[in-house]
Amino acid sequence: MLFEDTYRTIQNASEGVFRDKGSKFIAYAYPLTDESEVKDIVFQLKKEHPKARHHCYAWRLTTDRNVFRINDDGEPSGTAGRPILNTLLSKDVTNILVVVVRYFGGILLGVPGLINAYKMATEDALAHADIIEKTVNDIYLLSFDYLQMNDVMRVIKEEELSPSNQSFDLQCAMEIAIRKSELNKVLGKIEKIEGVQTKYLKTI
Template sequence: MEIYFTIEKTAKAEFKDRGSKFLAYAWPVKTTEQVKECLQEVKKEHPKATHHCFAYRLGTDGLQFRASDDGEPSGTAGKPILGQIDSKQLTDILVVVVRYFGGTLLGAPGLINAYKMSAAMVLQLVPAVQKNIEIKYQLSFDYTILNDVMMVVKQQNCTIHSQELQLFCSMNIGVPKALEEQTLLKLKDIHRLEIRVVSTALL
């Protein structure tokens, strides 16, 4: 896998069923800390809501995920929300659906449909963005070869994550996985450039 799909914008949608109101939110997130911050934000905005159900998936491999029913019957809220995230093959995303109870019980099938529809509606509002999976490298070099290094970095569509440009320079870059071999060959052609791999899967 050399690419992944995520979102870059937030969105909000509303769904109603037999008096119950469902407010769905979508956020781009990269860490569980960001997930917690977004959840706190929603709970602060909707302190009187009956439920704050959510699902998220993180990482280019998508292995870090969670689905929460927040008091709804097991499997009726978080799982349908996660199902919508997965149907669009998204990662680095959090979807929260806030429910205000309207007095009529929806039953398990009704709840599953309501949370599924709410998540689907909010995800329709944010375009999926394709991104390269990158390998992170650290480059160390003398300032005199900066132009040569920058030429390769730009040609190979690398991302500069941090840099320190003095007499002796240091640069952390993300190399697109699909172009890794070609990029390394070009970088190794530059005399007196030190290359060190930092991580093998960088978002």
């Protein structure tokens, strides 16, 4: 196989905490499907923790190790977002956002202390999470005439696909998620049905 067909992520949001010299680091881990979700989550945490000194984060999307973003939010460069990200990479989880909220305890921890604190808080949040394996799926939009409905539904049933965003009228449309490794087989069957149009939307 030329690509990774599965990835590890977390089922639900989870929390972890680490304390050092009076400073408290609270890590919040969230499943993530799109970068656009990050802003709202960070905004919400800032509202919940207005007295916290820093809200640092890192996220990863897809199985590509190069798709990530880190934010030190005022901590010395490389001491917050990077250790959070490195923990996600070492635990091999993706489609995930971890935000660590820091309450300053009055004593400076120094660079090694900060790196350790952000790492430990992240590890604790992941230890409390349900880590699950998911398949890499391509989402396709199918458009077809109502008369083709039975043929389309037969393939969907045979291949155990889950359609979403369905609209049935004279002209029908639905989105289906196809596992990457099954792509050629499933699309081959669908494209044999006369009058069905397929359009690639995105990979999740």
